[in-house]
Amino acid sequence: MSALPAAVDDGDFVLSQRDFELIAGIAREQAGIVIRAHKMAMIRGRLLRRLRALQMRSVAEYCELLRGPDVHRELPQLLNVLTTNHTAFFRERHHFDHLRSQAMPEIVQRAQKGDQRVRIWCAASSTGEEPYTIAGTVIAAQPPKSIDLKILATDIDTDVLARAEAAEYSREVYERSPADMKPLLQVEPAGGDMVRIGANLRRLLTFRQLNLIQPWPMKGPFDAIFCRNVMIYFDGPTKKSIVDRCVDMLRPGGWLYLGHSESLSPPHPSFELIGRTVYRRR
Ligand SMILES: C[S@@+](CC[C@H](N)C(=O)[O-])C[C@H]1O[C@@H](n2cnc3c(N)ncnc32)[C@H](O)[C@@H]1O
Missing domain, CATH: 3.40.50.150 (Vaccinia Virus protein VP39)
Known part of the structure; x- marks a missing residue:
């Protein structure tokens, strides 16, 4: 088994292990969605969409919002970016x-x-x-x-x-x-x-x-x-x-x-x- 990355990095957009655990914990608690560590890079990519919309400069800043008193206001948007929505007409026909x-x-x-x-x-x-x-x-x-x-x-x-x-x-x-x-x-x-x-x-x-x-x-x-x-x-x-x-x-x-x-x-x-x-x- 390969070692898990301690953080996923792209310039300023670093997703630390601690922040990943915060996000994965919220996904599980709020939506039942289990996100395993090998999905870290995918989660980081999805968070970038939200960061851009909020004009935030780092994942750490976003996670501060999630640790703060206004987290409930952000939760629906966070869940929207964490869900996988793949579907199709007549899928499994x-x-x-x-x-x-x-x-x-x-x-x-x-x-x-x-x-x-x-x-x-x-x-x-x-x-x-x-x-x-x-x-x-x-x-x-x-x-x-x-x-x-x-x-x-x-x-x-x-x-x-x-x-x-x-x-x-x-x-x-x-x-x-x-x-x-x-x-x-x-x-x-x-x-x-x-x-x-x-x-x-x-x-x-x-x-x-x-x-x-x-x-x-x-x-x-x-x-x-x-x-x-x-x-x-x-x-x-x-x-x-x-x-x-x-x-x-x-x-x-x-x-x-x-x-x-x-x-x-x-x-x-x-x-x-x-x-x-x-x-x-x-
Ligand atoms: C991969 S899509 C499947 C769509 C469709 N059922 C299909 O088979 O093509 C999964 C959907 O489940 C939704 N979802 C994930 N967690 C959910 C939850 N806790 N309650 C309701 N919907 C949820 C996601 O938002 C996403 O749209």
Whole structure:
């Protein structure tokens, strides 16, 4: 194993071991995000963005702010730069194939026998590609007009939420979607090289800030929860507690979609594995 750097340096922007530990401690305590020492250079790079915005000249100066009485004012911005927001339309496509052909017909049938309500939660929605993919997929499943369908999209990061709500993407990002799936997003030109997600999809969505390690204000129940590629950043007990809380948020028979490297191991007594990282509440 190689020795860990005592500090990462770039001219004036030195991230000392002590300051790294402060930042990593805040990430863990405030967001559940575990940042290991080999990520020090990456963290330093991200902090530089924040330092520039604040016109600060050193990481040490920024960390003084974090050690001071006004830390709570800076925390949301710090968390915004610490989160990893990588996402894509139709990422892990098999989940959307499952939602469209297996889950939605059953969900709609259940709703039609009862209160007509269908609720889906996208629990780490990042810049919006995932919840708009969900919206396009459920519309493609052609639920009857009587169904009251809503999708809640949440994330801890206020910057990505604002971008998601704007619903505008570069054509390049959009073009990376699988060719047969692109029409589902119903995009319209948005000026320059941008496209806007269709109004039919946008009206299904509500965006809210939500920190998964804090109490969840929603009552549920949800028919499906997408909690993908976020628990990889958490430790085992945090992941377990979130999965336990998903049980309470889901209807019996509801679906939980996890990211490709987030399988439930050991198996959870309340979930049956029914496909590639697709779980069903017993
Ligand atoms: C890698 S992205 C995954 C986006 C999307 N779910 C996907 O699979 O494409 C991880 C997202 O989780 C969010 N996140 C990290 N910690 C969080 C927390 N404690 N509560 C809510 N969201 C969190 C980040 O802001 C980021 O947008």
